[in-house]
Amino acid sequence: MSQNSSVLYDAPGPRTRRITLITSLVMAALIAVGVYAFIYQPLAERGEFTMDKWGPLIDPDHPEFSPLWKFLGKGFRSTLTAAALAIVSSLVLGTALAVLRVQLRALQRRRFTGLPTPAALALRGLSWLITVVTRFCVEVFRGIPVVITIFFVWVILPEVGIELSLLWYLVIGLTIYNMVVIGEILRSGMEGLPGGQVEAAQAIGLTSFQATRMVLLPQGFRVMLPALISQLVVVLKDTSLGFIISYEEIMRTARLAIPLLETPNTIQMFFVVGVIYIAANYLLSKLAEYVQRRLSRARTTRTIAPTQPLPSTVLTGQASNV
Amino acid sequence: MGLLIDRFDVFASGFWLTLQLCILSGVGALLLGTLVAVLRISPLPPLRWVGTAYVTVIRNAPLTVVWFFAAFGLPALGSNADFLNIPGLNVVFSRLSFDLPYFRFAVIALSVYTAAFVCEAIRSGVNAVPPGQAEAGRSLGLTFGQNLRYVVLPQSWKAAVVPLGSVLIAMIKNSALAGFMGVVGDLSNAAQELVTAEGEAVIPVFIGIALGYLVMTMPLGLLLDRLEKQRAVAR
Numbered sequence: 339m340s341q342n343s344s345v346l347y348d349a350p351g352p353r354t355r356r357i358t359l360i361t362s363l364v365m366a367a368l369i370a371v372g373v374y375a376f377i378y379q380p381l382a383e384r385g386e387f388t389m390d391k392w393g394p395l396i397d398p399d400h401p402e403f404s405p406l407w408k409f410l411g412k413g414f415r416s417t418l419t420a421a422a423l424a425i426v427s428s429l430v431l432g433t434a435l436a437v438l439r440v441q442l443r444a445l446q447r448r449r450f451t452g453l454p455t456p457a458a459l460a461l462r463g464l465s466w467l468i469t470v471v472t473r474f475c476v477e478v479f480r481g482i483p484v485v486i487t488i489f490f491v492w493v494i495l496p497e498v499g500i501e502l503s504l505l506w507y508l509v510i511g512l513t514i515y516n517m518v519v520i521g522e523i524l525r526s527g528m529e530g531l532p533g534g535q536v537e538a539a540q541a542i543g544l545t546s547f548q549a550t551r552m553v554l555l556p557q558g559f560r561v562m563l564p565a566l567i568s569q570l571v572v573v574l575k576d577t578s579l580g581f582i583i584s585y586e587e588i589m590r591t592a593r594l595a596i597p598l599l600e601t602p603n604t605i606q607m608f609f610v611v612g613v614i615y616i617a618a619n620y621l622l623s624k625l626a627e628y629v630q631r632r633l634s635r636a637r638t639t640r641t642i643a644p645t646q647p648l649p650s651t652v653l654t655g656q657a658s659n660v
Numbered sequence: 661m662g663l664l665i666d667r668f669d670v671f672a673s674g675f676w677l678t679l680q681l682c683i684l685s686g687v688g689a690l691l692l693g694t695l696v697a698v699l700r701i702s703p704l705p706p707l708r709w710v711g712t713a714y715v716t717v718i719r720n721a722p723l724t725v726v727w728f729f730a731a732f733g734l735p736a737l738g739s740n741a742d743f744l745n746i747p748g749l750n751v752v753f754s755r756l757s758f759d760l761p762y763f764r765f766a767v768i769a770l771s772v773y774t775a776a777f778v779c780e781a782i783r784s785g786v787n788a789v790p791p792g793q794a795e796a797g798r799s800l801g802l803t804f805g806q807n808l809r810y811v812v813l814p815q816s817w818k819a820a821v822v823p824l825g826s827v828l829i830a831m832i833k834n835s836a837l838a839g840f841m842g843v844v845g846d847l848s849n850a851a852q853e854l855v856t857a858e859g860e861a862v863i864p865v866f867i868g869i870a871l872g873y874l875v876m877t878m879p880l881g882l883l884l885d886r887l888e889k890q891r892a893v894a895r
Contacts, residue, residue: 345791346812347703347804362706369710380737481877482870483836486848490866493855497862575722582840589724604732612725619720 381605391603395610402599409598410611413591420505420577420587424512425570431513432520435472436558437550439525442469444546476518484515485579492583504585508577516573523565527558563633567626571619578615588614663864667854674850675872680753681766681846682832682876688771689831690824693778700783703804711779718776723769723834727841730769731762741768762842770835777827785820786812822891825884832876847872 350358381387393400445465450458479487488511495507502510531554539549559566581590592607664671699711718726734741741764750756755763789812797811839848851869854860 345794346701346798346807348798350703358704362704365704365706369706377737384736386736477878477881478870478874481833481874481881483833483848483873485836485840486851486869486873489848489851490862490869493862494866571720578722578724579837581724589722589728605736608725608728608732612721612729615722615725616717616720620716623720 386605390601391606394599394603395606406595406599409595410588410591413586413588414614416505416585416591417577417580417587420508420512420580420585421574423505423509424516424573424577427509427513428516428520428573429566431517433524433555435476435517435521436524436528437547437555439469439472439476439521440528440550440554441547442472444550476522479514479518480522482515484512484576485582487511487515488579489582504580504583507583508580508585508587512573512576516569516576520566520569523562523569524555524558527562527565528554530561531557560633564626564630567622567629571622571626574619574622575615663860664868667860667868670850670854671847671868671872673845674847674869675875677755677843677846678832678835678838678848678872679876680755681763681770681835681838681843684753684756684767685770685774685835686828686831688767689774689778689827692771692775694782696775696779697782697786698808700779701786701808715776715779718773719780721773723773723837726773727765727769727837730765730772731841734765734768735761741765744768760842760844762844763838766835766838766841766843769841770831770838773834774827774831777830778824781823781827782816782820784823785816785818788819789815822884822888825880825887829877829880829884832880833873836873 348354385391389397394402394406397403442465446469448462448465450461453461488508491511491514492504492507495502495510528550535553535557536549539553540546544552577587578589580587581593584590586594588611592611596602596604596607696711696714699707700715702708702711730741740761742761744764744767745757756767793815794807794812797807802810835846836848839846839850839852843849847869851865854865855862
């Protein structure tokens with residue numbers, strides 16, 4: 339980041355540094371005045387900074403502190419439960435979906451020459467049909483908002499006689515959407531691998547399923563790990579949508595807790611919940627960045643490794659694969 | 661399936677309102693996001709910090725939290741988001757001038773949330789411009805602003821368009837939260853109304869609502885796929 343932005347302007351000399359310092363100070367002062375006038379003052383006038391409103395959240399000696407946090411703790415647990423279940427199930431099903439789509443693609447190329455013609459045609463028709471259906475489902479569920487999916491899972495399932503707890507409606511809704519997204523991430527990871535990988539696997543006699551399971555999938559996972567982790571952050575964020583089906587995750591719990599307090603404190607409550615959410619997601623995104631750095635480092639060392647200079651054709655071939 | 665035809669007006673007006681919301685928040689997010697991106701690469705450290713803080717906070721907050729802050733925080737600050745009731749604009753987007761502020765809150769929440777992602781998309785585009793371009797601009801004596809305006813941003817646009825497109829698709833899908841946050845009459849609110857209040861059959865309503873969103877997201881997605889493929893071949 340600093341490397342790249344320094345390309346845009348010259349290294350500051352003494353005069354520029356002075357100007358920068360002065361402008362920065364002026365701007366900081368302006369921001370401070372703006373925050374005071376437009377945010378602090380209206381809030382202070384409404385008494386948003388009094389201990390009556392903040393006490394239950396931050397003061398351990400406040401009589402409402404421990405019951406409130408016990409109540410919120412239940413909400414956090416529900417959020418984490420939903421997130422964990424949704425993450426696990428969408429990872430498992432998403433992997434299955436990616437493998438299925440890659441397999442179907444391999445199947446499309448088969449001609450079934452050993453079989454009599456009608457059977458071969460029927461098999462090819464069947465594989466084409468399944469391909470079209472999966473493709474259609476993927477495009478549809480990728481294009482519909484998660485909120486809508488969750489809402490309709492909650493409405494439709496009881497109607498067809500499947501009564502579950504609210505947790506499961508939320509998990510199913512989240513899973514439908516995220517398994518499709520994760521499936522697409524993994525599929526593009528596997529299809530982006532150099533063609534030599536599959537060819538080598540076939541050459542040593544692996545079946546196409548074995549090749550996918552033992553050669554493509556591990557590498558696809560590795561390449562797409564950063565994207566997968568950021569998708570998991572999305573799942574954690576999306577559990578907050580549970581409030582639309584009145585699942586008592588942390589946002590809804592917080593909302594329910596507000597009127598129970600002596601002095602209702604809407605803004606303070608959401609502020610604290612928001613900070614916790616942001617901290618958790620920030621740590622997860624940092625993890626994704628770390629993983630990405632590790633992976634790119636591993637890749638660069640490998641390309642440096644050959645001691646003999648590679649012929650230029652090989653190098654350009656590699657470059658187009660990246 | 662007769663429901664789709666009988667209640668076509670509900671679906672159509674819901675679609676139109678969602679489209680309005682998406683256009684307004686899309687424009688807002690692009691403007692705000694470009695501004696934040698410029699802040700993030702600016703030579704002044706405090707501005708960079710402001711930009712970075714904005715992106716870090718908003719990207720890691722769930723949209724629900726951002727939306728709640730727009731809906732509860734703005735009134736606490738004594739604002740009804742009336743500044744969005746822009747003369748001229750409110751002729752086409754008549755919801756902007758409604759007494760109930762929820763549509764304006766929706767526009768603000770979606771713009772503020774999406775801007776963080778727009779900023780990252782633009783920044784990835786700026787990073788894709790070869791450093792020699794900006795250096796050449798600098799050696800010609802262009803200032804930071806000129807360099808951005810005439811050299812870097814026009815080129816970054818090319819690399820940023822695909823990530824920007826996926827950000828906008830995500831925004832269209834996020835706009836479905838509006839119906840659960842007090843906006844009356846958009847597609848997601850129509851879904852609730854038809855199913856819970858009027859007791860219509862669920863599956864046809866689902867198909868209608870899904871079609872409404874797919875009409876917006878799918879063509880964009882296909883277009884992006886094509887752009888991406890063209891780019892891959894060109895490289």
